[in-house]
Amino acid sequence: DGSAHGPWPCKPLWDTCASHPRAAILPAHLHCLPVPCWHGDWVWLKKFPGDKHTEIKPATKTSFCKLRDLRHENVNLFLGFFYDCGVFAIVSEHCSRGSLEDLIRNEDMKLDWMFKSSLLIDLIKGMKYLHHRDVVHGRLKSRNCVVDGRFVLKVTDHGFNELLEAQKIPHEPPRPEERFWTAPELLRDPTLERKGTFRGDIYSISIIMQEVICRSAPYCMLDMPADEIIRKVAKPPPLCRPSVSVDQAPLECIQLMKQCWCEQPERRPTINQIFDQFKNINKGRKTNIIDSMLRMLEQYSSNLEDLIRERTEELEIEKQKTDKLLTQMLPPSVAQALKMGTPVEPEYFEEVTLYFSDIVGFTTISAMSEPIEVVDLLNDLYTLFDAIIGSHDVYKVETIGDAYMVASGLPHRNGNRHAGEIANMSLDILSAVGSFRMRHMPEVPVRIRIGLHSGPCVAGVVGLTMPRYCLFGDTVNTASRMESTGLPYRIHVNIRTVTILHSLKEGFKLDIRGKTELKVLVPLTPDPQPLLARPCPPALPVPLTPDPQPLPWPRPLPCPLSLGHAPSSMATPPLRTS
Structure with a gap:
């Protein structure tokens, strides 16, 4: 009924979005997405499966309290939850640049290694914070990593599996292409896959590293259907993993990625070991958020200038074609x-x-x-x-x-x-x-x-x-x-x-x-005869x-x-x- 639950007043956000004066200025690419306006700011809704939720269970409220207390610059902020007319959703901070998947698929955005390493170190910092708070993500993928207006990466969708378990919501089997980030041992155990593990999160990080380094989808270099890839990953030998060229990233980064997707979970590095190794990859260069942000903004500005120049040249060429065609039709x-x-x-x-x-x-x-x-x-x-x-x-x-x-x-x-x-x-x-x-x-x-x-x-x-x-x-x-x-x-x-x-x-x-x-x-004469x-x-x-x-x-x-x-x-x- 849109009433308050705990410390989070959650009335229907769709009504808020429709009536709010800022709703009209929602970016065009977000009109088809669940991005309502709440208290003057855009927020993101993550809807739970089903539309017949009758109550919020006590275990769910306990999980919400745990999520509320998570505060880190690389973890997306949890704002509350939405519950109305049988619809149940969590409300989190909206990041204007979309997901990491959107960013690396955007061909107009040039990403050098410093840019990529800044995104990856943000991912590692966010996961390090969650693991230190004893939070297993269990659903980590590039689509669940969002980038804000300052190009800071934030981990989102954490704790979702725990909420599903607390609310007793039936499990919906994911599609094969959504399981590319799932560790082999989890693919072989559906019950364990639903909950997730710390070692499983490490495997997910390695697949995201492949996406960022290659700027391509997981396993894009393998010419086979998604379900066939999942079957080979779950049942080795032979070992089925993505292939990355050594000239696309520093050798230490590629070696770290391969350690993270090791078949034996106990041989994968911990999140602290990943953080320490990744800091040494840049060989002493600063990778703090301010320097990275300034470099990314400078790179983005340069990319934008190149893009504007390119589009202007294309517009001028088309204008010349139009003018030529027009002068052929008219003086x-x-x-x-x-x-x-x-x-x-x-x-x-x-x-x-x-x-x-x-x-x-x-x-x-x-x-x-x-x-x-x-x-x-x-x-x-x-x-x-x-x-x-x-x-x-x-x-x-x-x-x-x-x-x-x-x-x-x-x-x-x-x-x-x-x-x-x-x-x-x-x-x-x-x-x-x-x-x-x-x-x-x-x-x-x-x-x-x-x-x-x-x-x-x-x-x-x-x-x-x-x-x-x-x-x-x-x-x-x-x-x-x-x-x-x-x-x-x-x-x-x-x-x-x-x-x-x-x-x-x-x-x-x-x-x-x-x-x-x-x-x-001939003119007419006085004689009316023609x-x-x-x-x-x-x-x-x-x-x-x-x-x-x-x-x-x-x-x-x-x-x-x-x-x-x-x-x-x-x-x-x-x-x-x-």
Whole structure:
């Protein structure tokens, strides 16, 4: 009922934990553990088996009094016991760094020999105190050794077997992996195993020494199941023990460890002998708690700095990957503005040149191919295009199906060079497509048509979830029409782009195509009758050839020279005008 028992007032600690203002700041890794808050401090609950305890027996209270009087810096403090609604548990001091098992398994924590020896000497001091008080631990393992915030090791769970015996609680057989620390003579005698012995505690110390020295689980070097290991330990020969390399610890420490796990209990050293031998291992160096704590704190601080530096470098690498991916999707200036939370206003560009291209007969190719083959085709083709545009002052706007859109003159203005950049890029793409082959249909050539147009447009970012950098204006529509009315393997160019190319004087060769019907927008006249769309006149008044068939294509194409160096007689694919 949560009433007081002896000198320890023990109301339900779970209710205390839930209502206490500090309960909300319990460390994240402890939320799933029995760590309530009692009188403003975190405490540890060790629950007894079963949930139908009806009374606290007198022998149990006597054992509690014995535990209460144990006071040592390396023995975890016993605070009281909890009894409510049939649940019975002991309350002990909580250590913030968890168990010794947690510490040695933490790969981020670097443990040198001085650090390890400080932990081991704390263990030996704590067990020496308990043995001098005639207390047999009986359950000693790395999980029952806790480390506080100052890296001081404290022995806990002592006296638990005695409490189980006093309270007449049925014994629950432990799992095989929980018996690694149990001495062979105890494994062979279940009754003796339940009570424990002083010599059995010495054996447990040796297994903990192996864990600390190797920073690994007991018997981790033996490739066999836990129950098989326990069977071999309990029934020698041959003798089954962990193996430790001589370069992992001083030779004297390894020899002491082997003495402690000797098969004959009477040949194992006493806790006083272990303490004396271990003091001599450090060869006169101080191992008092203050010096050890300072060294451990310095080591911990250094480890923390290294860990922060390592994590910062990893974060910077991931940030660079994210920035690179973002700048591939959006212009760098726009991406930077979005990262800073700055609104991106639409921007008007007086004159840019736009490029559109698509695959001729793509619908037929798609009908004859599997979906994955279509994806491979577009990926291979666009990878080829992306490699080409990297050497020109252009910006890839988007791809929609088989349509590929590129612009020059935005988002960074480049005078009137935009037309020349797009023209040279178009020639490079056309030349590369001539030798491109589909994986699944290598005998079928890939034919593309290209349309170019120059003019004003507005660019801006549209959307929040998946923002896109989009272009708007008649120039976009006209460039798309130039592509859709073009011919395979030809570059269809509007007169406005032709004018800019002539002004650049870079030796581009252009052929007049002639009349081509396009869909156009016309203003309404006072006459409400709709006007008929008229065919666009040719760019220059030149007669059509008798046979207006497209020129044979593809044909071998030389690589275009750099801007400003292409001679007027250079053999380049003709750019068509309308």
